[in-house]
Amino acid sequence: MKTWDAIVIGGGHNGLVNACYLQRAGLDVLVVEKNDWVGGAATSRELTPGFLYSNCSYVCSLFRPEIMRDLELPRFGLQVIAYEGGAVLTRDGDYLGNYRDHDAHRREFARFSKRDAEVYDRYARDVTRQCRFIQPLLMRTAPDPASWKPRDLGELLYLGKKFADLTPEEMALTLRFWTMSISDFLDEYFETDVIKANFSISGIIGTALGPMSPGTAYVLLHHYMGEVDGSVGAWGYARGGMGAVTKALAASFQASGGTIRTGAEVEKVLVKRGKAKGVVLAGGDEIFGKLVVSNADVKRTFLKLVEEKELPDTFLRRVRNFKIRGSSGKVNIALDSMPEFPALPKDSPCLRGDLHFTDSVERMERAYDDWKAGRWSADPFLDVMIPTTLDPTMAAPGKHFMSCFVQYAPPKVEGRDWTDADRDAFAETVVSQIADYSPGFRDRIVHMEVRTPREIEAEVGLTEGNIFQGELTFDQLLFNRPVPGYAQYRSPLSGLYMCGSSTHPGGGVMGAPGRNAAAEILRDLARPDHHMSAAHDVI
Amino acid sequence: MTSFDRAKWDVVVIGGGHNGLVCAALLAKSGRRVLVLEADAEVGGSARTEEFFPGFRASTAHLLNRLHSEVVRALDLKRHGLELSRRPPTPNPSPQGGGGLGGAATTSLMEAARPESLSPLRGGVRSGGISGSTFAPSVALSKNGNPLTLHGAYGEALAGATPAEQSAWKDLRAQLLRYAAILKPFLSRRPPQLGGGSFGDMAALGQAALAVKRLGREDMRDFLRVLLMNVYDLLDEQLTDDRLKGLLAFDAVLGSHLGPRSPTSLLGLYYRLTGESGGAPGAQIVPKGGLGAVVAAIRTAAEHAGVAIRTGAPVAKIVVEKGRAVGVALANGEEIRAGTVVSAINPATTFLALVGAPLLDTGFVRKVKAIRMKGDVAKLNLALDGVPGFAGVEAADLRGRLVIAPSADHVESAFNPAKYGEFSPEPVMEIVLPSLTDPSLAPTGSCVLSANVQYAPYALKEGWETGKPKLLAAVMAQLEAHAPDIGKLVRHAELLTPADIEARYRMPGGHWHHGELQADQMLFSRPVSGWSGYDTPVEGLFLAGAGSHPGGGISGAPGLNAARRILAERRKA
């Protein structure tokens, strides 16, 4: 019976990135995926004829360009189109636009506050300084502060030196970013509520926190660290939907000789004498591998796929304590025509970007209060995009795909499981909020896909529907991610590795966890990794 | 004013709160001629004991749980009349649990607190502490007469919980105390300066790092994980009893604008546990004579050291000449010159009102204005005709601290409205009946109830004029739910909203800590980054109040650290 050099559990983007790097290092790699398609939460599916949805993740920015280059993704069809702007529609019938052009951006803010319009530059400088500080850490393995190994000490020294190189003012700013709420942080710069609401968005997307929760300033950085072709902080659409990212990865993997098996759900990781030996599929098939890499989240991997007795208690305790509460849902809508937003001029570039309808920090925070009480938000925060305004491949001319990311949606409704009726009621909050700003919106709807945390967990396999495979709070970042002592992609079982977003540097379609895990595996195998680019310089 | 005056005072201290007095006393002890200026008729700030209704007295701060041992020692407070209240023999006296001081005592107390040996201890573990003084228990009240009590120093023994919960609490308590102990040395020193890297700073950080390493590998990892965590999740991981979780969650957030689910809220609990009484971390005392007696002892110590105190002397201005503070001007126009000016009042008041923004750099003014200091705690003083009964609480425990915080979720829900300038219909609070410990605070047979009510946002949207009666009604309803007859006993009720506290004690925002005590406003960021070391951009002007590191509470630590800084500066010069 064949023994693979490596078996990757899960064909999400990180699993595929990992598999690609291992395969390119000369290993014989198998990816097993439970669905009949690969992609995990980066997929494009046609659920109604003529419309392609980005079913889960919907925008691209964080995906590391080093990985795109190493794995030749453009050759396999990946193209990212930066989008043009965005807007927060306000209750008074106006809107606050975001424009790519700096002067337009300033003039737009000046409509609300001349002061805020100019403060923006200082704000942007401070955020940029922090991103430059943190970005180089994305493609490095976090050190274990409890270790005396030269490599860990060296890495700690590197972090210490990086911090020591900052000016005292920058250090203070760094500490603020790590500990403040985005709302308090923005209060130090801006005076206009809608402008603060506009910037709060990046502080809460994907989190189980509200804009007034400490720690959300860091989450904002997490969303600002990406780029579209060198334009740092820019976001774009993957042409063909987010599935295009994983399609390109799968094609790259297969072109280098890798094997993908879909419709193959892993039930258990085979463990013998503390060593991973392969996987058992749902049907009972056993597949053997010299090593196993799990793209599943840390809870799924160690509480479902591995027998409890194989794992040390401390580790299990920490895995159980890992916070992975889902907080978001997704409503994908096929439209037979472009929706109208009377507030926005018809020629506004903001329509070719992200639209929002929560015009105050308080509304966003109140949406979070609902989540804490175990309810979906009555007045949710929506991140709405119509990628078909820039991407002709997802729907016929004149037809549109609208992606609505919805926050907050709890993993359980007041302690019980979601029902179909809950799901429909949840979707109704979304449609009705949009319809408030877009007359005739309901009539344009051809088809709708609604994903609550229940659907996200069931299909993609993300525990509790958490899109980051674990919350992005300080206790779960860097050397604490996913759990202290195992933040270097290895696990207590020899031969079993982690490569999902549960690991450093966390969620978003970034690919860094998959790549970093591959680097650690190759290091353990003493294989060269010169096909792996170093992180791009931050100059 | 005149050269004679200049020669007269080396130091003028603005504000006769406990920190101002501590700082003044230490400076005077080292030979400085020190004058303390207090705006009110009496020193002590919010720790002073005042009559709020004929025959009834209370202090706004009502518990002693963090008076720093170095302050007690340096000022020799015991010699100056600090009498930490001892509990008179209880009707059902119980054996002294353990004794002595320090780690060994804690261990033996923990032994005594084992479930099997608990029942005889109901009514309170008697801790060693200072010459056998008694620590006040904390009672988590419950509506159905089933309270839970933390005895001894912050729950050395836990009464009213299941054995499993007691054992879980024992572990958690030990863990929290271990971790708090690592942070504790920072209380009594100047915060390490960012980018400064002095030898002392490096040594302090090195020692902390070593202490972390000494925890052992796994404990160290847990320490680093939970450091900036929220208290809610940590409690959820380790405990199951809602009452206990509610109490701990309440303690973590009391006095701050955070809910238990807010990341970093665990720091509030650490802050509490870095405090100590009688050498026992986390222990609290209801002092005889109220907090005012503590202030009196500090005042006596200060005067003994030669400090001159002028009350009723509000400072209107800090006089600055060529970038240097040279004295103060009083509201009545009188100018008092001194080589060093120490401000033990709020930093924002100090800089924006007394120095004035024109004399300060703009970036600094921005930072000062950005200090978050909107208080969330209201103070309730009730004059009662008798001692109220709280459902299920033993008489002895009434001398402790009674907390209404039925669950961590409840505390969080109470926090929600505060974010939007509203208060919860079901506020959470801690209650003390100080007249039980010190009968002089109320006429015979009567009783004083002193409660801190969280969350009462300073900037109430509807305004306090209409909001205050509504809050009082909500508070009384909560009280009556736990002490059914209390309504009938009330002779007088005084509710101080944060706005009232601001006006009465000249504390902007009515904030006890003179600035939110949250991670981004601690240590090197307190009161503002770049100026966390008690000195200020104005040469000769120093800060010594709770707005500086380590923060508020009746600790004296800011005053202690400031005095040391001033003395060190002088040595250098």
Add this chain to the structure above:
Amino acid sequence: MMTVATTMAADDSRRAAQSHFRTLRLGTPFQPRLDALAKTGDWYNWAGYRAPHSLWGEELEYFAIRSQCALFDISPMTKYRIEGSDAEAFCNKVTLRDVTKLKPGRVHYTAWCDDEGFVLDDGTLFRLSATRFRLCSQERHLPWLLDSAIGFDVAVEEETESIAGLALQGPTAFACLRAAGFAGVEKLKVFDLAEFPHENGTVTISRTGFTGDLGYELFIGRDLALSLWDRLMEAGELHGIRAIGYTALNRARLEAGLIVANADFVTAEHAIRSNRTRMPDEIGLGFMIDPAKAHFNGRRAILEARARKKLRHVLVGLEIDGNVPAEHAIVYHRKNREVGLVSAAMWSPMAKRNIAIASLDLPYGDSVTDDLWVEIYAMCELKYERLMKRAKVVPRPFIKLDRRTASPPADF
């Protein structure tokens, strides 16, 4: 559930401003005249405005400055109106130089710093009356000025869009103004300002400029901008007046040894890399610092840096061998040790020398000034011609024209 509240209508002016996204680069109040003269059509973005690099030939435009007179549109410059009983004290706190010595009717060149003593910008401060100032600068500073105003009785208002500005520079500048009928303008000495009637309003004319030549700057409400332009162009016709773009002006300013924010130094609020910021002493503005005056922003840090010798850079004028401009060339000591960078360079037609402004790492340019070299990479038909040329530290300005300060000004 939330519904769209139609009652809370956004105010009309805010809504009317929505359409700005259709015009990314604004025209200045003089745009119709510039458009008519823009034969090269060579525009650039100056603070959000469409401004000409050149209008009809950048070299010839330069000679218009030095030989006749040139009209340059400075409307995009950021302008603040500062007014109130504490206006003087406010300006004195914000800026480096002693504003109490600036009399009404006078202008001075100054700079301002953040708390760390790093330069936020340089600019000109016009004292229009005892209680009214105008501050002109390259960058925007409204938040900084507003926050600095805390505790002062002063109002700060940005007036960039409502005030049009023109620089009239060159030997015949005075003749033009006189011909245009601005009676009494001959009384203006360098850095004087006065108000003159124009149509039904007034124009503020100051004897200031950015060329090191005889010249004036004129500020007027935007409604009267075009008629002022026409008045000058008509009157100046016989005096050789020509409209010019920025490239020509930039040459003139370099000859005059003047620095430009975010060209010769990085302003503190825009520096992403914190080590790019500069103190006044490090960019040749140390002369502005007056330790004896009342508190000014950055005072503590600036004096401390001086006392503790923490200054790390110096800005110098260089004279470089040969005639190849050394723009952005690296400066070396003994041809091998990298000691700085040239920020602006040109062959000076007036001085007949190859001049440059450079920022050097101390002690180079200060106590060590010999054996300095610049490495010039001259791109010639897709090949770098690499030259290592000797550089000599020289005082600025590179040219000194008596007509700039002559009083009364020469009339020809």
